[in-house]
Amino acid sequence: MVQPLPDRLRETASQTAGPYVHIGLIPHQAGFDIFETTFSNVLVTPATRGERIRIEGRVFDGADEPVRDVLVEIWQANAAGRYNHPADRQQAKPIDESFRGWGRTGSDFETGIWQFETIKPGPVDGRKGHRPMAPHISLWIAARGINIGLQTRLYFADEADANAADPVLNLIEQRSRRETLLARREERDVPTYVLDIRLQGPQETVFFDV
Amino acid sequence: MSEPDRDVSQGEALDREFLQRDRGLHPPPLTPDYKTSVLRSPHRALISLQSSLSEVTGPVFGHGELGPLDNDLIRNYARDGEPIGERILVHGLVRDENGRGVPHTLVEFWQANAGGRYRHRNDRYLAPIDPNFGGCGRALTDAQGYYYFRTIKPGPYPWRNFLNSWRPAHIHFSVFGSGFAQRLITQMYFEGDPLIWRDPMVLGIPDRAAAERLIAPLDLAAALPLDMLAYRFDIVLRGRQQTLFENKLQGN
């Protein structure tokens, strides 16, 4: 016998967000208005610094159908590459008070398309001893049928050099799988980066255990 | 403070790293008895990442963003009266696995009404919409990690899984924590509900004790006499690495 380790608490079990996730998190999409302020897919105000971009995509299930009831949240650094959070002490980079860096939306009930209006983030310091992380946006996906939220990242296909040196992309052994995280740029009314996410199949998106 | 904040972003990220998530506490992506998971579950192994700044940081919310009735589901959608059903208080602590309260974090909740019907364009269940009940609310935890809200006890409802599938009464919860890697959505169930252990979502949790922790006990001590019953639901988010080295670095 050995001494038992001192107890610690255990994380609460995840459960699916269910088909009615909109009620709680994006009530206007459920079809009603209840809060004075609601969270949205627009991360920018006129004061926000950086290049205005849209990011857009769909989430496909194993039958190649778009998931029309998915919740997507994003988290990103500002244009200088700094997070608006006390744990980010990259002193050389300014905080942008007009940019929280977080947004949420639901996919369209008809088309399955989700979109965010944001700015392109700057590169962020990597872990000690690693190179900087290429500009990227963290995505978190929840929906009916998804038992625990899925974490992935959106990288920008037009940042080839930074992507090639990115310490996270380089962890993905199969090079072809890295491409599942690259959003392609399309010139529209607002420059738009498009990233489709595939839950299953030969092009299954890389998801992270963070 | 022993040293000025020079290039400490790395060290900061390092001593705030999260403990690896114990996936044995959570339902796996594929739980065939919950049929929708079959086509929505990734098949490939997740890529394990050590915490970087992108994971130890996360959105910060302020009291100014919430309205005074946001944590009162009895009143926050009332039009010409109060909603029908059992009045209850739901309250608890949000802590991390290290036992520390998670202060000032956003907790959001949504639920069906007393008849088991959601105010949602896609819910066609024959139980009626309650004109005075929206079914959602939110709160920020206090400095100790405590939250509470007032609501109507939700009813069970049928769903298309097996032909005779019924969800136990439940409230959906969304919680943030301080880093984006702590993000969690879960469901709270009610002590004594006979539907709990017939539910594929509950039964998908491989660890029986973890599933039991989703069941809120009746908390008679917190009930308001002649007004409402209370249920207690504590939530635990992922903890952080704690090392002697870290304590020394922080000088405590």
Ligand SMILES: [Fe+3]
């Ligand atoms: Fe539900």
